[in-house]
Amino acid sequence: MDFRISPKIEETRAAIARFVEEEIIPLEADRGAYDAHGNINKAHLEPLRRKAKEAGLWCLQLSRETGGGGLDKVGMAVCYEEMNRSIFGPVVFNSAAPDDGNMMVLEKAATPEQKTRWLDPIVSGEVSSAFAMTEPAPGSGSDPSMTMTTAERRGDKYVINGRKWFITGAESAQHFIVMAKTSDDPRRGLTAFLFDADQPGWKIERRIPIMGPEEHGGHCELSFDGLEVDASNVLLGEGLGLKLTQMRLGPARLTHCMRWLGLSKRSVEIAQAYAAEREGFGVRLAERETIRQMLGDLAMQIEVGRLLVMKAAWALDQGSFARKEVSMAKVHVANLLHKAADTGIQINGARGYSTDTPLEWIYRYARQARLVDGADEVHKMVLEQHLTKEDRGFWSWDVMAE
Missing domain, CATH: 1.20.140.10 (Butyryl-CoA Dehydrogenase, subunit A, domain 3)
Known part of the structure; x- marks a missing residue:
């Protein structure tokens, strides 16, 4: 078993380490760098993100074709550990949840057209995103098969109704992935949909107060009351949620x-x-x-x-x-x-x-x-x-x- 990493990964890790030490950690002592929820505020974040892009340390988890650094999961393990030497680190490199997971799954599952519409703006940092799966009891928690939010097919659209909560980043997100039930099939009853924050038929009921510091956009409770999603915005395929x-x-x-x-x-x-x-x-x-x-x-x-x-x-x-x-x-x-x-x-x-x-x-x-x-x-x-x-x-x- 070979636990050595490649020279390229080590070069990237060292560059991240220098960036975190010189650019990010000093901000932790500046109370003016924090937003009201204990994260780095946008005024301090955006200049750092520009510097990370210029240094070639942006979206390292994605393929080069998508606009990332082409790291595999082993490389990510090395580099993500170094990024989070600072409490502000991951978001600076566009490697923080939930955008991180959303970008990776969109890269794998989205059609070329969906990538242009939904993925590229997250990769560029133009917008942020959220993944809406968890529901209040008796809906889905760790078990997505318990989903109670429904999506009914009507012609070339789906109409979504239901409730989600503790959705990370929802308050500042523009692009959403929402899980909804399209049939009672235990294996193929869930479907993933893409929607934009500006669409009617849904709202944020509240930003849920939590014990710790929060990601940008907090952890929110959402309600869906007739949200219409085009069939072209089904992710991966109906029943493949x-x-x-x-x-x-x-x-x-x-x-x-x-x-x-x-x-x-x-x-x-x-x-x-x-x-x-x-x-x-x-x-x-x-x-x-x-x-x-x-x-x-x-x-x-x-x-x-x-x-x-x-x-x-x-x-x-x-x-x-x-x-x-x-x-x-x-x-x-x-x-x-x-x-x-x-x-x-x-x-x-x-x-x-x-x-x-x-x-x-x-x-x-x-x-x-x-x-x-x-x-x-x-x-x-x-x-x-x-x-x-x-x-x-x-x-x-x-x-x-x-």
Whole structure:
């Protein structure tokens, strides 16, 4: 097994590292750089995005034909981790959720005409997007087959009615993908539709307040009351919505993990720096055995997470859905992020609890990690299903062709 990366990926990683260190991290200490919801404000974001484009660090996850950098999933794992050394990093490079996952699935599933209309403006940064799947109970959550929003075919249009909630980025999004039920078929009953924010027949009921900092556009509750979508704006094909969600959610879950590893490493970095300078009772914190054990354990857990993410990324690059690999990475890294932030705060004491460092931001943000894109318990259930089906084969290695 070869864990080396190509010189090109290393060159890109190093360029991202320099950009984050020199251009983005200094803004974290400027309270004027934040918007009302704890993210970087547009006035500071747009100049950074222009610089990222000029540096060739824009949309690295997409093919060069689409306007991206042509990274595979292994390359993304390396580069996304570096981007999220800063809490503001991913959005600067147009690699933040939900645009990240939406662009990747549109690149795979959209027709040429749909790419021109719906994908290209997101790639350029002209508009942002949202993916509307989750619904209030008893509608779909982690199980998209429970979708209650309906789409009725009427001639060359579909009429959509229903409700969605916790839709990330909806308040600032212009382009939407919405999942709706077109039949009662358990496998082919869902369909994905593309619509524009300016179309009538839908509205944002509220921006839902949350505990942590938010992506641009927040997390919103939407209602659909007769939204008309042309048949030409069906994505992938009628009845193929479940396949579309599988295409989108697996890679999107893994990109979350890639970014969360960056935040976990940053938490350790802040803790190390403070422990190295802070003295108590005549001893530096960094010399205390308990502190060294805390940091050593985190270093090990981060490396475990990196290996899980890299294996899942490699499997995706081989054409696998990598369901169990992604689930293992998702559970481990989500919990790791919370532990890293918590440990960082504990070592920094009151300083960590304050806004003098990004630790409290990361801590508030981290709690959602165990919920978004499937709760821990759902992913563990997926793993048990694989274990029951595969038995001892669950732990088998792929064998090279001779």
